[in-house]
Amino acid sequence: MYVRTPEGKERLLPHLDEGNRPKSASAPAVAVLAVDDRLHEHIPHIPPIKPELREQFAADPAQRDGITSFNGPLQAGYFILAVRACGLAAGPMAGFDAAGIDKEFFPDSSWHSVLVVNIGHPAGPPEFDRMPRLAHEDAVAWV
Ligand SMILES: Cc1cc2nc3c(=O)[nH]c(=O)nc-3n(C[C@H](O)[C@H](O)[C@H](O)COP(=O)(O)O)c2cc1C
Numbered sequence: 247m248y249v250r251t252p253e254g255k256e257r258l259l260p261h262l263d264e265g266n267r268p269k270s271a272s273a274p275a276v277a278v279l280a281v282d283d284r285l286h287e288h289i290p291h292i293p294p295i296k297p298e299l300r301e302q303f304a305a306d307p308a309q310r311d312g313i314t315s316f317n318g319p320l321q322a323g324y325f326i327l328a329v330r331a332c333g334l335a336a337g338p339m340a341g342f343d344a345a346g347i348d349k350e351f352f353p354d355s356s357w358h359s360v361l362v363v364n365i366g367h368p369a370g371p372p373e374f375d376r377m378p379r380l381a382h383e384d385a386v387a388w389v
Pocket of ligand 1: 339341
């Protein structure tokens with residue numbers, strides 16, 4: 247879901263951590279990335295090669311949970327890269343009340359928010375410098 251209007255921002259901002267509100271308030275667009283717990287209902291449209299997965303996933307909420315908890319954040323990462331590849335800035339924010347956003351925007355729905363991403367062109371220098379990264383030898387194993 248993209249939030250672009252003042253009315254939409256008014257509904258969104260109270261559910262963000264206080265320090266995050268000014269960032270989303272000033273962003274031209276704010277993406278609320280969400281997973282769909284009833285993803286199996288889109289089978290066989292996706293993926294058409296295994297239509298039997300629809301019944302399998304329908305009967306197994308734990309399996310669906312495993313899929314959404316892995317694929318949701320993975321797709322969020324792709325989304326951030328895609329936004330940046332288009333030449334826009336993408337500011338991911340995990341500081342929000344997911345239950346509050348879900349109640350406000352996705353009531354009676356199977357969607358669950360995963361990440362809020364501010365999109366636009368930064369108005370000035372970032373609030374803080376880029377965080378340090380681990381050294382290669384601390385993060386990578388070669389076998
Ligand atoms: C998963 C995740 C959650 C984040 N949550 C917040 C947040 O709630 N508030 C915030 O100001 N920055 C947050 N950040 C950091 C900023 O979005 C940060 O400026 C951005 O990740 C910098 O991009 P880069 O690390 O790709 O250079 C988060 C970053 C990530 C990856």
